Amino acid sequence: MTLDWTERFQGTAALPRAVRNRLVDVARIIHMDEGAQVFGPANVPDSLFFLYEGRIRVSQSSESGREITLYRVDAGESCVLTTACMLAEEAYNAEGVAESEITAVVLPKPAFDRLVAEEEAFRKFVFAAYSKRLIDLLRVVDDVAFGHMDVRLAERLLALTGDLKEISATHQQLASELGTAREVVSRVLSDFQKREMIAQSRGRIALIDKNALKILAGSK
Amino acid sequence: MTLDWTERFQGTAALPRAVRNRLVDVARIIHMDEGAQVFGPANVPDSLFFLYEGRIRVSQSSESGREITLYRVDAGESCVLTTACMLAEEAYNAEGVAESEITAVVLPKPAFDRLVAEEEAFRKFVFAAYSKRLIDLLRVVDDVAFGHMDVRLAERLLALTGDLKEISATHQQLASELGTAREVVSRVLSDFQKREMIAQSRGRIALIDKNALKILAGSK
DNA sequence: CACGTTAGGTGACAATGTCACTGAAGAAGT
DNA sequence: ACTTCTTCAGTGACATTGTCACCTAACGTG
Numbered sequence: 427m428t429l430d431w432t433e434r435f436q437g438t439a440a441l442p443r444a445v446r447n448r449l450v451d452v453a454r455i456i457h458m459d460e461g462a463q464v465f466g467p468a469n470v471p472d473s474l475f476f477l478y479e480g481r482i483r484v485s486q487s488s489e490s491g492r493e494i495t496l497y498r499v500d501a502g503e504s505c506v507l508t509t510a511c512m513l514a515e516e517a518y519n520a521e522g523v524a525e526s527e528i529t530a531v532v533l534p535k536p537a538f539d540r541l542v543a544e545e546e547a548f549r550k551f552v553f554a555a556y557s558k559r560l561i562d563l564l565r566v567v568d569d570v571a572f573g574h575m576d577v578r579l580a581e582r583l584l585a586l587t588g589d590l591k592e593i594s595a596t597h598q599q600l601a602s603e604l605g606t607a608r609e610v611v612s613r614v615l616s617d618f619q620k621r622e623m624i625a626q627s628r629g630r631i632a633l634i635d636k637n638a639l640k641i642l643a644g645s646k
Numbered sequence: 647m648t649l650d651w652t653e654r655f656q657g658t659a660a661l662p663r664a665v666r667n668r669l670v671d672v673a674r675i676i677h678m679d680e681g682a683q684v685f686g687p688a689n690v691p692d693s694l695f696f697l698y699e700g701r702i703r704v705s706q707s708s709e710s711g712r713e714i715t716l717y718r719v720d721a722g723e724s725c726v727l728t729t730a731c732m733l734a735e736e737a738y739n740a741e742g743v744a745e746s747e748i749t750a751v752v753l754p755k756p757a758f759d760r761l762v763a764e765e766e767a768f769r770k771f772v773f774a775a776y777s778k779r780l781i782d783l784l785r786v787v788d789d790v791a792f793g794h795m796d797v798r799l800a801e802r803l804l805a806l807t808g809d810l811k812e813i814s815a816t817h818q819q820l821a822s823e824l825g826t827a828r829e830v831v832s833r834v835l836s837d838f839q840k841r842e843m844i845a846q847s848r849g850r851i852a853l854i855d856k857n858a859l860k861i862l863a864g865s866k
Numbered sequence: 867c868a869c870g871t872t873a874g875g876t877g878a879c880a881a882t883g884t885c886a887c888t889g890a891a892g893a894a895g896t
Numbered sequence: 897a898c899t900t901c902t903t904c905a906g907t908g909a910c911a912t913t914g915t916c917a918c919c920t921a922a923c924g925t926g
Contacts, residue, residue: 486784486787486791488788488791488792490792492883496787506776509777510776510780510781511777513774513778516781518784519784539766543763543766543769546759546763553729556730556776556780560726560730560776560779560780560783561730563783564716566787567714567783567786567787567790568708568739570787570791571706571712571714571825572708572709572714572825574881575882596903598903598904598905605791607882608904608905609882609883609884609906609907610881610882610883612904612906613906615905616905626905628891628892628903628905629903710915794912795912795913816872816873816874817873817874818874826913826914827914828874829874829875829876829913829915829916830912830913830914832874832875833875833912836874836875848872848921849873849922849923
């Protein structure tokens, strides 16, 4: 895979050809299967990570076993949390898990340092990536601290479903998205069902009234 | 104030003299009073911010009027959230308020870009700052999503009190620290009082059994 | 000292989290 | 097909936290 993968990356500006070529020179391509842990407390990376294909879910989990999704790394984005983890001595409990088969570009730290030093476009890209994640986390804090469960769940359902009509997701998975307990998701979903906004079957949820969900997601 | 203020800054490495001198050349010193809004939604900065003296409290507030402290910027640290805000087109609702009189070094964006490009020590400092804030926010998410109120409040009381015996803080202020409601703080505090861990008077809380608080803060 | 302002207390109720348990749906083996 | 096992979902009881309305106490000011 020697193609121009850097075209995929969305920085504040597209990376110019010269930078791309330099990246291709020093980068290593890796593949991972769905479900693989890309990074985590027991798996601290010493390299920088740029996702070419697939999607990574970054989550945080509590001692008690609950879990919350912090954000997702999409194709074309980098995962700066790994850099943060490298620098931080503090313990953290975030992990990244491949949601699909992924292809990533791995840049060893020295190469990263050199590129950051020498290529402005690359630098901008990295700073933009950091900023995006900070903003993502602000949103998570806002949601968890101030948001209502029904609204948050409606948002997630819409986001996860996209243009489709239904998704396959267990109540437990949705609970892990939102950082709550399965029972809470069950309660809210059965309320949605009573109000005829969704239909449920084992492991599947069909959105039969997206409009109502959107109205709900935008309220409170 | 032409002193070597960069000595104050704690990066991964202390900034070497050459960098300091360059910084002093391009920087502007500003002062603000306690209570002043350093940055916020209505006050997006176009410069980088390095705190020399004082302390800034960075918080996020909800539509409904509740508020939560995200982290504090201490003397010697920079406030990267401002950079993130500059880059982000998204709406955010974080703000920074001076908790004391502050002195800060303001670096216009072009100067910042030049320094980042040319000085490795400065670059490291900035990356470390970003990483620290990311980790800070992870901690906030963990607290809010999974933490228990009594534990969180005990932690805050200990942190805010430091080596002293008591602090002056209203229940509302503590609620704003933790992103909860005043009534909740009142309830937990009266429980602490009943258990003789603290003593309360209007606007003041005395920690009479720090040990018990520490035990509580470390549990759950 | 009267008054207004702010801090704090209280009770009722709603929303969410926790626990223990039950039943239902699918998967796998015979 | 039938049994068995595992995973998923539903339920009721209770604890914690959030919300609302209202009250009382402490302080500051004229």
